[in-house]
Amino acid sequence: MTPLLEVVGLKKHFSVHRGMMQRRAGSVRAVDGVSFRLHRGETLGLVGESGCGKTTVARTILRLTEPTSGRIVFDGVDLAAVSPVALRALRPRMQMIFQDTHSSLNPRLNVGRSIAEPLLEHTSMTRGQRRDRVGELMSIVGLDSKLAGRLPHEFSGGQRQRVGIARALALKPDLIICDEPISSLDISIQAQIVNLLADIQEEFGLTYLFISHDLRMVKHLCDRVAVMNEGKIVEMASARTLFREPDHPYTRALLSSLPRRPGRS
Amino acid sequence: MTPELLDDGSRDLLRVRGLHTQFLSDRGLVHAVNDVSFSVRRGEALALVGESGCGKTATMLSVLRLLPRHRSRVRADEVSFKGRDLLGLDDEGMRRVRGAEIGMIFQDPRASLNPVLTIGRQLTESLEVHLRLGRRAARDRAIELLESVGIPRPASRFDDFPHQFSGGMCQRVMIAIALSCEPSLLIADEPTTALDATIQAQILDLVSELRATREMAMIWITHDLSVVASLADRVAVMYGGSIVETAGARRLFDAPAHPYTQGLLASLPALGEEGRGRLTAIPGQPPDMTRLPEGCAFAARCPHAFDRCTLERPPLLPAGKGVPLREQRAHSSEKQAVSAEAGARAACWWDG
Ligand SMILES: Nc1ncnc2c1ncn2[C@@H]1O[C@H](COP(=O)(O)OP(=O)(O)OP(=O)(O)O)[C@@H](O)[C@H]1O
Ligand SMILES: Nc1ncnc2c1ncn2[C@@H]1O[C@H](COP(=O)(O)OP(=O)(O)O)[C@@H](O)[C@H]1O
Ligand code: SF4
Ligand SMILES: [Mg+2]
Ligand SMILES: [Mg+2]
Numbered sequence: 065m066t067p068l069l070e071v072v073g074l075k076k077h078f079s080v081h082r083g084m085m086q087r088r089a090g091s092v093r094a095v096d097g098v099s100f101r102l103h104r105g106e107t108l109g110l111v112g113e114s115g116c117g118k119t120t121v122a123r124t125i126l127r128l129t130e131p132t133s134g135r136i137v138f139d140g141v142d143l144a145a146v147s148p149v150a151l152r153a154l155r156p157r158m159q160m161i162f163q164d165t166h167s168s169l170n171p172r173l174n175v176g177r178s179i180a181e182p183l184l185e186h187t188s189m190t191r192g193q194r195r196d197r198v199g200e201l202m203s204i205v206g207l208d209s210k211l212a213g214r215l216p217h218e219f220s221g222g223q224r225q226r227v228g229i230a231r232a233l234a235l236k237p238d239l240i241i242c243d244e245p246i247s248s249l250d251i252s253i254q255a256q257i258v259n260l261l262a263d264i265q266e267e268f269g270l271t272y273l274f275i276s277h278d279l280r281m282v283k284h285l286c287d288r289v290a291v292m293n294e295g296k297i298v299e300m301a302s303a304r305t306l307f308r309e310p311d312h313p314y315t316r317a318l319l320s321s322l323p324r325r326p327g328r329s
Numbered sequence: 330m331t332p333e334l335l336d337d338g339s340r341d342l343l344r345v346r347g348l349h350t351q352f353l354s355d356r357g358l359v360h361a362v363n364d365v366s367f368s369v370r371r372g373e374a375l376a377l378v379g380e381s382g383c384g385k386t387a388t389m390l391s392v393l394r395l396l397p398r399h400r401s402r403v404r405a406d407e408v409s410f411k412g413r414d415l416l417g418l419d420d421e422g423m424r425r426v427r428g429a430e431i432g433m434i435f436q437d438p439r440a441s442l443n444p445v446l447t448i449g450r451q452l453t454e455s456l457e458v459h460l461r462l463g464r465r466a467a468r469d470r471a472i473e474l475l476e477s478v479g480i481p482r483p484a485s486r487f488d489d490f491p492h493q494f495s496g497g498m499c500q501r502v503m504i505a506i507a508l509s510c511e512p513s514l515l516i517a518d519e520p521t522t523a524l525d526a527t528i529q530a531q532i533l534d535l536v537s538e539l540r541a542t543r544e545m546a547m548i549w550i551t552h553d554l555s556v557v558a559s560l561a562d563r564v565a566v567m568y569g570g571s572i573v574e575t576a577g578a579r580r581l582f583d584a585p586a587h588p589y590t591q592g593l594l595a596s597l598p599a600l601g602e603e604g605r606g607r608l609t610a611i612p613g614q615p616p617d618m619t620r621l622p623e624g625c626a627f628a629a630r631c632p633h634a635f636d637r638c639t640l641e642r643p644p645l646l647p648a649g650k651g652v653p654l655r656e657q658r659a660h661s662s663e664k665q666a667v668s669a670e671a672g673a674r675a676a677c678w679w680d681g
Contacts, residue, residue: 114497115495220614220615221381223614250381250552250615251380251552251593251596252380252589252592252596252610252611252630253380253614254596255596255597255608255611256610256611256612258598258608258610259607259608259610262607280597280598283598284598284608307600317530
């Protein structure tokens with residue numbers, strides 16, 4: 065079976081400018097030759113220290129950033145070779161959930177409107193249909209649809225993340241890239257959101273690329289894990305193997321800093 | 330390690346009793362800190378954990394007297410440092426304590442650095458003032474400090490301004506400044522949250538070493554339980570503006586007494602367990618601090634809540650070593666500060 069997503073030799077180099085004259089001082093190899101496959105219904109964890117290139121991988125896959133080189137094949141279609149019209153048709157099938165729920169939602173739009181935005185842009189639904197779909201989406205993510213008229217700042221971080229998830233689900237995507245979806249949330253709320261992500265994955269057969277530095281959550285949620293370092297994947301294994309026999313020193317250092325299982329063994 | 334007695338004959342470096350802090354806001358009166366008592370001994374590491382908005386920062390800023398006077402109300406039965414009453418000090422005296430004896434690292438590193446002074450100058454300034462080092466010696470020491478907090482090639486970054494440093498690097502500079510005056514107490518407010526795992530480990534190692542060699546005590550505010558496990562001797566868990574449980578770090582992880590702590594620990598995914606299943610999440614959300622309930626602040630989310638919980642706020646009392654809480658409560662009715670000798674305490678009516 066063809067993988068849902070195949071990334072081959074992906075590179076993204078940013079040029080760096082310094083000083084008054086903005087001389088080109090060199091380049092940052094944010095992503096430097098990344099390859100992996102993601103199968104339908106699978107969850108792949110992407111871990112690695114801050115600045116190693118995880119978000120850049122996500123953004124290039126979604127074409128929010130143009131890659132320097134490499135191939136991104138989504139459901140058998142090479143995204144670089146495809147026409148803009150065909151690319152637009154593929155867009156709804158790939159969505160992203162962000163870490164910062166403050167800046168990922170428009171502060172002036174009520175949350176119902178935010179959730180409806182992708183519907184407005186990509187479907188020809190009527191107003192009534194959109195309203196029904198927004199209500200449905202809100203109930204899927206555990207929000208009372210009576211709250212649709214409220215602004216994002218009236219919500220807690222966990223509720224805003226639910227709004228972000230509802231919005232990502234609006235167009236019935238196949239792939240959702242979750243970039244640190246729980247790291248800005250409170251400890252007592254993280255488990256709620258992780259459960260929600262697992263529930264909707266099962267219900268809608270979603271495929272996840274799950275970016276996180278929380279190895280416990282990665283182990284809990286992911287089938288396989290890729291460890292990134294300085295723009296490259298240095299280790300990729302099933303979650304089970306990675307946690308039992310971590311190979312890379314960075315993975316080992318992270319694992320050793322985890323607290324013991326409290327209460328139960 | 331047995332701490333020496335301080336001037337007032339006690340072992341507590343910092344002692345806080347009955348602290349209350351309120352903020353005036355558009356939403357009404359925010360009850361940020363409600364009857365908080367704790368103490369820290371020389372060389373001891375206390376972790377203060379809890380979710381955002383539960384009053385951790387407000388507690389520390391109240392102790393350090395750094396809250397804006399016109400927007401906040403602070404009162405306490407006691408705030409003493411090395412036996413000296415901090416509430417009675419004038420502003421100048423308080424400034425001296427903060428600069429030289431208590432080192433501080435704040436949550437927002439960029440906002441606490443001066444944008445128009447170089448990184449090097451901000452460090453040498455404090456070294457010259459507090460340790461009375463000469464220019465040359467201060468520079469050498471500053472470079473050493475920058476190196477110890479993981480700034481690569483510190484000599485070449487010495488004349489950089491804060492905006493040329495990444496957020497994580499500014500955080501490390503703040504840590505270097507806080508440590509530069511060799512304080513006997515370090516108060517750090519979520520200092521490693523913005524740092525990646527390897528730098529975080531490096532900073533925690535550095536801080537542990539300072540504790541060992543200089544008997545530096547610290548209060549480490551965090552919501553990261555893995556940091557707590559690797560760093561703290563003792564943990565105080567805050568919820569809704571109050572300390573709801575305090576215990577030795579080991580004990581807290583092995584036998585949490587308060588339903589909130591139990592819920593937090595149970596919601597962590599297991600590392601050893603095979604198979605996935607659902608996480609045991611705590612339902613609901615933290616309380617609105619302008620409308621705290623009369624009884625237990627956790628009641629709306631607690632699986633064990635019963636009628637008394639909503640009527641009366643539970644005090645912080647010894648949690649039993651297998652002894653029912655009820656019996657212990659009969660013996661300790663008076664309010665006591667959280668201290669190292671006191672063992673585990675929890676604020677909960679439930680008997681388990
Ligand atoms: N627009 C840009 N211009 C220049 N450099 C950039 C840009 N975006 C990212 N970078 C650099 O690329 C590298 C990778 O950044 P990226 O945001 O992908 O890291 P990350 O792994 O997601 O980190 P974090 O865990 O902190 O989110 C970093 O060195 C970063 O400074
Ligand atoms: N200057 C302020 N004015 C009004 N309310 C404040 C102010 N500072 C903090 N608060 C409120 O006090 C409560 C405790 O805040 P804080 O101590 O910062 O929490 P924490 O550090 O635990 O995240 C919160 O409800 C917060 O919104
Ligand atoms: S006092 Fe009652 S509501 Fe509060 S934690 Fe204990 S059992 Fe739960
Ligand atoms: Mg990122
Ligand atoms: Mg805070």
